[in-house]
Amino acid sequence: MKKSFQMLTVIVIMLLAACSTDANSNAEESTSNKEKEVTANEETESSEGDKEDNKEENNKEDENIEEEPEAKEKVEKKYTLNPAFWGFEPIGEAKSDAVLLTIDDAPDEHAVEMAKTLKELDAPAIFFVNGHFMDTEEEKAKVKEIHDMGFEIGNHTMTHSDLKSLSEEKQREEIVKLNDMIEEVIGERPTFFRAPFGSNTDFSKALVKEEGMLLMNWTYGYDWNKEYQNKAAITDIMVNSPLLQDGANLLMHDRDWTAAGLSDIVKGLRDKGYSMIDPETIDTELK
Numbered sequence: 655m656k657k658s659f660q661m662l663t664v665i666v667i668m669l670l671a672a673c674s675t676d677a678n679s680n681a682e683e684s685t686s687n688k689e690k691e692v693t694a695n696e697e698t699e700s701s702e703g704d705k706e707d708n709k710e711e712n713n714k715e716d717e718n719i720e721e722e723p724e725a726k727e728k729v730e731k732k733y734t735l736n737p738a739f740w741g742f743e744p745i746g747e748a749k750s751d752a753v754l755l756t757i758d759d760a761p762d763e764h765a766v767e768m769a770k771t772l773k774e775l776d777a778p779a780i781f782f783v784n785g786h787f788m789d790t791e792e793e794k795a796k797v798k799e800i801h802d803m804g805f806e807i808g809n810h811t812m813t814h815s816d817l818k819s820l821s822e823e824k825q826r827e828e829i830v831k832l833n834d835m836i837e838e839v840i841g842e843r844p845t846f847f848r849a850p851f852g853s854n855t856d857f858s859k860a861l862v863k864e865e866g867m868l869l870m871n872w873t874y875g876y877d878w879n880k881e882y883q884n885k886a887a888i889t890d891i892m893v894n895s896p897l898l899q900d901g902a903n904l905l906m907h908d909r910d911w912t913a914a915g916l917s918d919i920v921k922g923l924r925d926k927g928y929s930m931i932d933p934e935t936i937d938t939e940l941k
């Protein structure tokens with residue numbers, strides 16, 4: 655009798671111990687799940703940034719390995735770049751009737767206003783920024799505001815110099831320093847690169863690739879020509895250019911007349927049956 659009582663006591667103690675262990679581990683699990691739920695949205699960017707950093711470290715020895723941040727992989731890729739016209743071809747479809755809008759030399763005078771115009775029209779675009787337009791807190795805030803409105807921020811070099819005129823070290827500074835600066839402001843490194851004057855070197859092309867960016871020039875643009883430096887002329891040519899075609903890559907700038915015509919340009923393109931390509935749907939892995 656005494657022996658079986660002792661046995662019972664041992665069993666009860668073991669059961670209690672087991673229960674309390676379960677209870678603790680359940681509590682821990684549910685706490686960590688809750689934490690995950692609460693912080694998932696907030697931490698997406700930083701944890702992906704960390705992953706990217708790790709990837710970059712892992713890739714240091716083999717610079718040919720290209721991996722995109724996971725955030726970009728979540729969006730279905732619908733277009734690939736065709737360097738023959740620097741435009742975009744739909745993946746798995748014959749025709750898409752879409753064009754890409756890009757705004758270079760931002761954020762100078764009009765970029766935020768242009769972003770607001772595009773946002774109102776629900777028209778996505780890439781804003782290619784320069785370092786010399788990002789060297790004050792006020793200018794950095796403009797880049798952040800444009801990004802927060804949902805627009806892609808691309809690299810257009812630190813000082814808008816012709817890369818062909820620079821040493822390799824200077825070219826590196828022009829490109830990588832701006833990526834660092836952009837990351838500091840918007841929390842992520844750019845996915846797209848466009849050289850000033852469309853002037854690329856073998857070194858800059860390799861470096862852009864190494865930095866995980868897709869290099870692009872453009873299909874057409876006119877706003878730097880004197881004859882198109884007014885609202886009516888730039889609107890007309892951007893909508894009725896003989897170079898307008900499916901997938902065209904449209905180059906515009908942070909300029910007074912382009913900002914004035916932007917709304918009519920988007921409406922005119924839509925009237926002709928073109929939609930705007932969301933940069934996030936561009937496959938940046940095929941370079």
Ligand SMILES: [Zn+2]
Nearest residue numbers: 758759850851
């Ligand atoms: Zn430019």
